[in-house]
Amino acid sequence: MGNSVLRSIHVHPVKAFRGIAPQEAVVEPWGLAGDRRWTLIDDGGKVVTQREQPRLALAAAEPMPGGGIRLSAPGRQQLTVPVPESVPTVPANIFGTKVEAVPASDAAHDWCSAYLGTDVRLVHMDDPATRRPVEPDHALPGETVSFADGYPLLVTTVASLDALNSLIAQGAHAGEGPLPMNRFRPNVVVAGTEAWAEDHWTRISIGEVVFRVAKACGRCVVTTTDQDTAARGREPLRTLARHRRVGQKLLFGQNLVPLAAGTIRVGDPVRVLT
Helix, strand or coil: CCCCEEEEECECCECCCECECCCEEEEECCEECCCCCEEEEECCCEEECCCCCHHHHHCEEEECHHHCEEEEECCEEEEEECCCCCCCCEEEEECCEEEEEEECCHHHHHHHHHHHCCCEEEEECCCCCCCCECCHHHCCCCCECCCCCCCCEEEEEHHHHHHHHHHHHCCCCHHHCCCCHHHHCCCEEEECCCCCHHHHCCEEEECCEEEEEEEEEECCHHHHECCCCCCECCCCHHHHHHHCEECCEEEEEEEEEECCCEEEECCCEEEECC
């Protein structure tokens, strides 16, 4: 894979909202700078994602200087939300793990609740270095993560998406394809590999930054959500279930943990180290 390169970078300031695609990003120990430092929780403290609320795909959050965000969504005026002051934290329940988070302003809660038509709160992870360990079955001591599903970064490859789309085209729901990469909400997309080459990686470098490949990513119903319309279909889960099932998991992409900080840029060489 001598000619593999970083095709694109994707940062999602609010978990489950639309992402942005910068030309470069700072890699922090817990993920790309600004990625998923904010999330919504319901009135019981449970993190809200596109699993329950597909319309979150249509909401956007633009990073602002100092870590704040500007929210926008269909039918809503834009709202700028600063990083909250150090007020008492509230527990956010993310897949059964309690994580302390700082509530945003009442205006942010009102804006998000009005958009979804249900009571939610916007919260911020103030200290990702201490708040949430990486999934323990596949973590090394001291590794932490933001509000991402379980790991600091997710990598996908263009070749594997092309291969998956070829399989979808042969199936009963061929009309749903080809699917764009945003269905899988990756952080980094690599071009110039063989299809499914990432299944065999254990350490890679992107530019000067080295990453540990922690485990393959099991996919959920979010991948069936059109990120431009919020409509749900059957693919890619139907095809992944036939061709990419390992145990109870339907696999696409790999979870990464940075082994050092640094900056990655679109066009950087990507090398398999082991």
